[in-house]
Amino acid sequence: MWLDIFNPHVMGYTHKCNTLPGKLYRPCLSHCYPRVEGAKLLRPVEEIVVQSMDGTDSELFPYLPYILQDIWEIGTLPEIVLRLIEKHTANHSNLSVLDLGCGKGAVSITVARELKCRCHGIDAVEEFIAEARNKARKFEVAEQCVFECGDIRVKIHVITGYDIIILGSIGPVLGDYHSTLTQLSNCLNKDGLIILDDGYIDDASEYRHPLYETRSALLNTISDAGMIVVDESILEREAIAESDEHIFSCIRQRCQELMHTHPEQKSLFADYIKKQEEENDVLENKIICSTIVLSRCT
Numbered sequence: 001m002w003l004d005i006f007n008p009h010v011m012g013y014t015h016k017c018n019t020l021p022g023k024l025y026r027p028c029l030s031h032c033y034p035r036v037e038g039a040k041l042l043r044p045v046e047e048i049v050v051q052s053m054d055g056t057d058s059e060l061f062p063y064l065p066y067i068l069q070d071i072w073e074i075g076t077l078p079e080i081v082l083r084l085i086e087k088h089t090a091n092h093s094n095l096s097v098l099d100l101g102c103g104k105g106a107v108s109i110t111v112a113r114e115l116k117c118r119c120h121g122i123d124a125v126e127e128f129i130a131e132a133r134n135k136a137r138k139f140e141v142a143e144q145c146v147f148e149c150g151d152i153r154v155k156i157h158v159i160t161g162y163d164i165i166i167l168g169s170i171g172p173v174l175g176d177y178h179s180t181l182t183q184l185s186n187c188l189n190k191d192g193l194i195i196l197d198d199g200y201i202d203d204a205s206e207y208r209h210p211l212y213e214t215r216s217a218l219l220n221t222i223s224d225a226g227m228i229v230v231d232e233s234i235l236e237r238e239a240i241a242e243s244d245e246h247i248f249s250c251i252r253q254r255c256q257e258l259m260h261t262h263p264e265q266k267s268l269f270a271d272y273i274k275k276q277e278e279e280n281d282v283l284e285n286k287i288i289c290s291t292i293v294l295s296r297c298t
Contacts, residue, residue, distance in 0.1 A: 042151075042154075045151050048153075048173050049064070049124050049125060052169075052171045053068075055275060056271070057268055057272075063258060068250075068251070069254065070254070072106050072135070074106070075170070075197070076107055076169050076291070077243075078106050078111070080197075080233050081195055081197070082111055083233070084233060085115065085164060085193075086115070088193060088293055089163065089193070092116065093115065093116040093117055094117070095115065095163045095164060096163050096164070096189075097111055097117055097118065097119040097120065097165075098119075098166065099121040099166045100156070100166065100167055100168075100170065101170035101173060102123045102147065102168075103168075104131045105129075105133075105145065105147055106135075108120075108145055108166075109136055109139050109141055109145060112136075112141040113139050113140075117144065118144050118145070118146075119145045119146070120159075120162075121147045122147075122155055123149065123150075123152075124151055124152070125149070126149045129148065129149045132145075152173060153173065153174060156183055157183075160187050161187075162188055162189060163191075164192065164193050164195065165184050165192065166195045167180070167195065167196045168197045169197050169198065176221070177221045177222065177225070181294070185227070185296065191295070192295070193230065193293055193295050194294040195291060195292070196291070196292045198292075199212055199287040199288060199290065200212055200213055200215045200218045200287060200290065201215065201286070201288070202215060202288055203215050203216050209282065212282075212287050226296060226297050227295065227296055228295060229293070229294060230295050231292070232290055232292045232293070235289040235290070235291075237285070240283055240289055241280075241284045244283060248280060251272075251273070251276055
């Protein structure tokens, strides 16, 4: 059953953010979404988004649209997701796809265009959503794609009925893997799949990182969450390095421009450049970057 996300009464959490003077502004997400999940207070969405973009300072949040303006495919490669969906599903045009942390919509638009299915993308950066909608019109899939500005930590509790859920390089936004998979299981149809694009540490490696588990630990967590690995696509290090080089060049250029226009924030942008260099080293040399297809245990 397809959730009628085209119905404004179903969407639930909607908000039009006010624009502050100047080109850069901070969307008002922290004021339009509740921060209570059970008895827990949720971390500010700005902090979560910056962390998912490999940053450490939430002050970077309003500058992200400028920094990433030259990059459409942020993180996950659309072609890999498309190939895995084609391989493991049938009746492609009837699929309902949820893309969490969709960025500028590259994955959803590619999938919708090639498979003629319907996609629902959610991201917390309003400018990303605006660009995703523009791209959907450009590629003539606007009637198949809905892009929504929102906090996915809230939205997942009020939406359901999806055949595919995509978690594309967004990090621990929903908590650890067990918490994430357990929560998302409620959003899936009976035979639905989760496509998880992330990284893990090879079991033979002595390297450790707070955001990455070893492969064996990840597989145990997946099993404990009541799911199994259906398929896996591992990126070659050469391809990762090539992609990183292009993305880093764009990010560095835009950060340098911001250092000139906002000298009082120079350290903020310099630190982000350094953090990108460190993260690229991790992706290219320390971990295994992988796209995994998961289903519920039968």
